Amino acid sequence: MENETKLKHFESLIDADSNIEPRDWMPEDYRKHLVRQISQHAHSEVIGMQPEGNWISRAPSLRAKKILLAKIQDEGGHGLYLYSAAETLGISRDELIEQLHSGKAKYSSIFNYPALTWADIGAIGWLVDGAAIVNQVSLQRTSYGPYARAMVRICKEESFHQRQGYEIMAHMMQGTPEQQEMAQDAMNRWWWPALMMFGPHDTNSPHSGNAIKWKIKRASNDILRQKFIDKTVQQAELIGLTVPDKDLKWNEETKHYEHGEINWEEFQSVINGNGPCNKQRMENHIKAHHEGEWVRKAATAYALKQNQSVKQ
Amino acid sequence: MENIQDSQWPLWEVFIQSQPGTPYKHAGSVHGPDKSIAMQNARDTYFRRNEGTSIWIVPSNAIVASDPNDSDMLFDPSNDKAYRHPTFYTMPEGALNI
Numbered sequence: 001m002e003n004e005t006k007l008k009h010f011e012s013l014i015d016a017d018s019n020i021e022p023r024d025w026m027p028e029d030y031r032k033h034l035v036r037q038i039s040q041h042a043h044s045e046v047i048g049m050q051p052e053g054n055w056i057s058r059a060p061s062l063r064a065k066k067i068l069l070a071k072i073q074d075e076g077g078h079g080l081y082l083y084s085a086a087e088t089l090g091i092s093r094d095e096l097i098e099q100l101h102s103g104k105a106k107y108s109s110i111f112n113y114p115a116l117t118w119a120d121i122g123a124i125g126w127l128v129d130g131a132a133i134v135n136q137v138s139l140q141r142t143s144y145g146p147y148a149r150a151m152v153r154i155c156k157e158e159s160f161h162q163r164q165g166y167e168i169m170a171h172m173m174q175g176t177p178e179q180q181e182m183a184q185d186a187m188n189r190w191w192w193p194a195l196m197m198f199g200p201h202d203t204n205s206p207h208s209g210n211a212i213k214w215k216i217k218r219a220s221n222d223i224l225r226q227k228f229i230d231k232t233v234q235q236a237e238l239i240g241l242t243v244p245d246k247d248l249k250w251n252e253e254t255k256h257y258e259h260g261e262i263n264w265e266e267f268q269s270v271i272n273g274n275g276p277c278n279k280q281r282m283e284n285h286i287k288a289h290h291e292g293e294w295v296r297k298a299a300t301a302y303a304l305k306q307n308q309s310v311k312q
Numbered sequence: 313m314e315n316i317q318d319s320q321w322p323l324w325e326v327f328i329q330s331q332p333g334t335p336y337k338h339a340g341s342v343h344g345p346d347k348s349i350a351m352q353n354a355r356d357t358y359f360r361r362n363e364g365t366s367i368w369i370v371p372s373n374a375i376v377a378s379d380p381n382d383s384d385m386l387f388d389p390s391n392d393k394a395y396r397h398p399t400f401y402t403m404p405e406g407a408l409n410i
Contacts (some may be wrong), residue, residue: 024380073360080357084323084341093320093343100367150340297316299345304316306346 014215020146022088030214035089036105037216043100043107047281049075051115052124062117067164070123075162078154082210085146101286105140109194109267112275119172119179121239125165127187127232133158134228135198145216157260166235173239180240187236195259197268198225203284229257326358329366343389344369363402378381 006025013020013197020026049072056072059065083093099105110128115121136158142152172183199205199221211217220228229248247260270278321343327336339358345349350369359367378386394400403410 021380023377070360073356077357077360080342081340087323087341097320146340153340201365291319296321296345299349300319300321301316303346 014143017141017146018143020143021145021186029210030216031089033214033216034147035091037211038082038086038089038147039091039096039099040107042079042086042096044111045075045079045082045103047111047285048128050281050284051111051113051277052121054115055118055121058118059121064168071125071161074157076183077156078150081150082147082157083151085150086155088146089223097289101282101289103273103282106271108197109270109275110197111281112270112278113193114277115191117182117186119169119182120190122165122168122172123185123186123190125161125163125230126169126235127165127190128197129158129161129165130232131228133162133196134224134231138218138224141215141218147216152161158267166239169241171240184241186239191244192263192266193270195225195229195262198222198228199307200264200267226256233257242251275289321345321349322370324354324369325372326354327370328358328364330364331370332365334344339363341372342369384406 010020010024010026010030013024018288020030027278044219047298052072056065056068059068068145083096084098087093096105100107100295115124136151137153142151147239165171169183169187188209200209202220202222205221208217208220212220232249233243244259247258251257251258269275274278322343323341325341326339328339329336338356342350342353342357343352347369350398351367354367355367390396
């Protein structure tokens with residue numbers, strides 16, 4: 001009975017578009033869903049540093065290198081905002097990292113694709129960050145306060161990421177035929193994985209029901225995906241890139257683009273660990289974590305020693 | 313160091329003053345083994361652009377928060393004391409500058 005009252009109060013807050021804060025009562029499934037979604041989001045930011053980090057030492061100019069460094073540092077920062085939001089739900093950072101390493105927690109499958117050429121850095125910023133922004137703008141209104149606040153902060157910073165990527169693509173499309181070809185090749189490889197970032201079709205999305213009801217998610221996968229396609233096609237056409245979808249066409253009635261079928265087998269296969277880089281991404285993260293252990297311990301030992309000398 | 317447990321370090325809450333004269337606002341949290349590293353982490357995490365001019369960091373376990381179950385007791389009574397608001401009072405017709 002007591003729980004029923006609490007649930008009623010919780011639902012009335014959700015219905016009123018109010019926010020749930022860490023110390024408020026919440027259904028166990030709400031907490032679980034948030035931990036899964038926020039930690040997956042945090043891990044994606046952090047693992048997402050790897051495909052781009054690969055290009056820091058090979059950036060074509062000092063300007064490009066400075067921009068890339070700043071962008072990757074932002075991704076790390078975004079991971080930290082999100083980890084701290086997840087930690088307000090009663091899970092520790094150690095547990096979050098442990099869940100990533102054991103495979104219990106996932107990260108966005110887009111980061112299991114390799115960044116083969118400099119044009120990929122353009123495509124990642126423009127398409128991958130572009131898709132992430134569509135999702136994150138919608139999540140600024142998510143019902144859990146700390147998550148919503150992290151999203152507001154992240155959205156402020158993401159638009160630089162997308163613009164620097166589009167600038168790279170536009171620049172290459174004005175270059176030599178080889179550079180144009182390189183840009184189109186990156187477009188061909190990143191377009192479909194970017195569409196997959198929004199997750200399965202609404203009819204086939206196992207976690208959506210409660211997430212929409214509790215306003216964790218504010219729009220469905222298909223609606224967000226459509227938004228991304230509608231705004232990106234014009235940007236591609238403007239700089240002379242072809243969207244690699246022969247079924248793509250404008251529907252004058254709905255005022256939306258219609259797109260071809262997404263290869264969901266590929267999506268499932270990459271999620272299940274068979275993407276081109278799954279193994280490498282995880283090994284890198286585990287290695288960095290172990291190599292940092294002595295630093296974490298030394299700093300802890302130093303802090304203990306400082307505390308003791310203060311007490312004496 | 314063998315007896316030191318590996319950890320992600322204690323949690324600190326970060327507060328930002330966006331410009332001199334304005335109140336400090338909660339930004340989020342960071343991990344750090346001590347004050348100086350926590351301060352450095354707060355700077356790198358929450359101040360990469362022109363977010364502010366001053367930082368406070370506080371160990372998270374030092375913060376005492378009100379219990380949402382006490383909300384009625386704590387916050388409801390403020391509504392029935394209308395005489396705490398200037399609009400409660402009737403001023404004589406024609407009084408200026410009050």
